[in-house]
Amino acid sequence: MQFNYQYLNSSLINIGVQKEFTFLPVYPNRTHAFLQTTKHSLKHDTKSIFHQITLRLQSASMAVPFKKTCHKLYGEAHVQSTTLSPISHALVSAGRASLVTLVLVTVSASLQAQDNDHDRDEHFRPGLLVVSRSVYDNLSSNVQTGTVLPPNCASTQGGCNTDTGAIADGTYPFVWNNDAYDGSFGITSRIFLDQITPGGAYVSTLEVPNSLQKGFAHDQLVTSFSSKSELALHLSTDGKYLTFMGYVAPINTIDVSNSNTPGVVDPTNPVGQNFYRAVARVDRNGHFRFTETNAYSGNNGRSAILNSSNGNDFFYTAGNAGNGGSTQPNGVVLGAGAQFIDASKQHEARQTPSMPTPLASFSVTELGAKADKIGKDDNFRGMTVYNNVLYFTKGSGGNGVNTVYFVDTTGTACPNGVGVPSSKATLPTAPLTYNAATLQTNGLPSNMCILAGFPSVPNKTASTLSYPFGLWFADANTLYVADEGDGYTGGTDLYTHAAAQPTAGLQKWVYNSATKSWSLAYTLQNGLDLGTQYAVTGYPMGSNAVTKLPWAPAADGLRNLTGRVDDDGTATIWAITSTVSGNGDVGADPNKLVAIRDVVKNTKASGAALEKFVTLRSAGFAEVLRGVSFTPGTHFNHQF
Numbered sequence: 001m002q003f004n005y006q007y008l009n010s011s012l013i014n015i016g017v018q019k020e021f022t023f024l025p026v027y028p029n030r031t032h033a034f035l036q037t038t039k040h041s042l043k044h045d046t047k048s049i050f051h052q053i054t055l056r057l058q059s060a061s062m063a064v065p066f067k068k069t070c071h072k073l074y075g076e077a078h079v080q081s082t083t084l085s086p087i088s089h090a091l092v093s094a095g096r097a098s099l100v101t102l103v104l105v106t107v108s109a110s111l112q113a114q115d116n117d118h119d120r121d122e123h124f125r126p127g128l129l130v131v132s133r134s135v136y137d138n139l140s141s142n143v144q145t146g147t148v149l150p151p152n153c154a155s156t157q158g159g160c161n162t163d164t165g166a167i168a169d170g171t172y173p174f175v176w177n178n179d180a181y182d183g184s185f186g187i188t189s190r191i192f193l194d195q196i197t198p199g200g201a202y203v204s205t206l207e208v209p210n211s212l213q214k215g216f217a218h219d220q221l222v223t224s225f226s227s228k229s230e231l232a233l234h235l236s237t238d239g240k241y242l243t244f245m246g247y248v249a250p251i252n253t254i255d256v257s258n259s260n261t262p263g264v265v266d267p268t269n270p271v272g273q274n275f276y277r278a279v280a281r282v283d284r285n286g287h288f289r290f291t292e293t294n295a296y297s298g299n300n301g302r303s304a305i306l307n308s309s310n311g312n313d314f315f316y317t318a319g320n321a322g323n324g325g326s327t328q329p330n331g332v333v334l335g336a337g338a339q340f341i342d343a344s345k346q347h348e349a350r351q352t353p354s355m356p357t358p359l360a361s362f363s364v365t366e367l368g369a370k371a372d373k374i375g376k377d378d379n380f381r382g383m384t385v386y387n388n389v390l391y392f393t394k395g396s397g398g399n400g401v402n403t404v405y406f407v408d409t410t411g412t413a414c415p416n417g418v419g420v421p422s423s424k425a426t427l428p429t430a431p432l433t434y435n436a437a438t439l440q441t442n443g444l445p446s447n448m449c450i451l452a453g454f455p456s457v458p459n460k461t462a463s464t465l466s467y468p469f470g471l472w473f474a475d476a477n478t479l480y481v482a483d484e485g486d487g488y489t490g491g492t493d494l495y496t497h498a499a500a501q502p503t504a505g506l507q508k509w510v511y512n513s514a515t516k517s518w519s520l521a522y523t524l525q526n527g528l529d530l531g532t533q534y535a536v537t538g539y540p541m542g543s544n545a546v547t548k549l550p551w552a553p554a555a556d557g558l559r560n561l562t563g564r565v566d567d568d569g570t571a572t573i574w575a576i577t578s579t580v581s582g583n584g585d586v587g588a589d590p591n592k593l594v595a596i597r598d599v600v601k602n603t604k605a606s607g608a609a610l611e612k613f614v615t616l617r618s619a620g621f622a623e624v625l626r627g628v629s630f631t632p633g634t635h636f637n638h639q640f
Helices: 005-014 031-038 044-056 063-074 086-093 096-114 174-180 330-334 436-442 494-499
Strands: 129-135 188-196 202-207 242-247 277-282 288-293 301-307 314-319 338-342 358-360 383-386 389-394 403-407 448-451 468-475 478-483 505-512 517-524 554-565 570-580 592-599 614-618 623-630
Touching: 188 242, 188 614, 242 301, 242 314, 277 301, 277 314, 288 338, 301 383, 314 383, 330 436, 358 389, 383 468, 389 468, 403 468, 468 570, 478 570, 494 554, 494 570, 505 554, 570 623, 592 623
Parallel strands: 468 554, 554 623
Antiparallel strands: 129 188, 129 623, 188 202, 242 277, 277 288, 301 314, 314 338, 338 358, 383 389, 389 403, 403 448, 468 478, 478 505, 478 554, 505 517, 554 570, 570 592, 592 614
């Protein structure tokens, strides 16, 4: 049977759908081949979506030929009128005819994932999404009430808090009340990479190697469950690998996120144990490799991007360092912020990481301000690569500037600390050169710039602050920035405070080539329900006896994100929510994956008034969601 897919394609374009089976690079513009290939693996729920597409194509006189084709391929009895899931319905309703595209790509991605006869060795399928998730091993024995913490604190100059000992055992979520006693409190947990369709449908899960697995090998990686800034996901520069950061430690280990690294020991850090941080890379077949590092001693690595283009094999990473006294050892200063890490091909047990190798640094002295604590201006959270430029965000801490930065490899982009990248910029290929003799007095040399138009007033003197996290370029003139909100939990007004934040959510910034500066066009919040409490099955009711605030979480903003631009000029952005609650550590709150569609060329808030976030997935009891990315092997021309 010959199917006139050109007729369908042209008719879809006529009603405003510029992109068809976007997430199927194996079958570009081959609708018939796609349908034939997947006919035997098509499930009932996805067949119903074909019917819904038919209904939405009626105005274009396409319903009959499209429906007949489905009947011939799958049998009329299997293409019935059923109700769309709330997710699919909300996505279709959010943006008129152009959102038929998202339904189509959701169907195609789902079907592709179910096609067991194609590429059996592949775990990740191009065009799908990956969400990093962590699950707490909910055992009361993880913490013994009354235990003096942090572990081995008596052996450090930082000492112990002996007032009460741990105030809660390891039972979730009460265990996080121990943060009130031990400011370094955290427990390591497993990492899962959930593969889903763009519409949020589950496809598969890959567990990152860890000490709880049967047949456990020595190569492993974990996260700190309540550390909200961890587990960002990024594709490598060639799109072949997915990368993220964690710790080389057993599951259920206490206070790893504030531990020293073995090669950079700060004696004033009260956490008396040492663990390497590590970067993970995973290919489309689900094969892992880990690279250990001494960077981020006393704190956490948050994000990593592998430069694997043109024969390169090294990581750019973002994070923070230090958990000790006012004067930090050289290794802590060197191991903060932006790092350059050569990839290792050895098993973890054979690796011998050297001292940290910083990639870039920024100081508020570039803005004419008084110097902050050495190293703390480089407390970075998010990062991305676009057009051969490496960008970072800083959104927490009392030092530095909460804003968007870029690495200036030309040395000419920002003589006064603020500017835009040079058209001649290239990605860094070596660590930053520094003078060890002046590290404690002057810190690292500055080779970063604040992106012009973004906040440039130091946090210590700014009247208002932003909290940027993840960032994604739709094109050279459009930048979406996730703002996680200020995390306020200082009183019973925490929910109304969250709801009133004007810049929390998804910020859209546009570039003016005449002024060579960026400006905030609008902030998307509709559907995030900032400050609105939501229920979690199994969660405690009422208020936490320790914090005196309600247990129920509410969205406070967004953290990590990714996106894609369709040929019709509409961007779809997927993002992970941040939260506030009365939990002892809000980083342990079950949060959500959300999505929204936005017209890239629109620069007016009024033009986005009807756009609305849709919840695609929600973390369950003892779960958190952290990062989101497309799968390894997914390529978009605009991405790098």
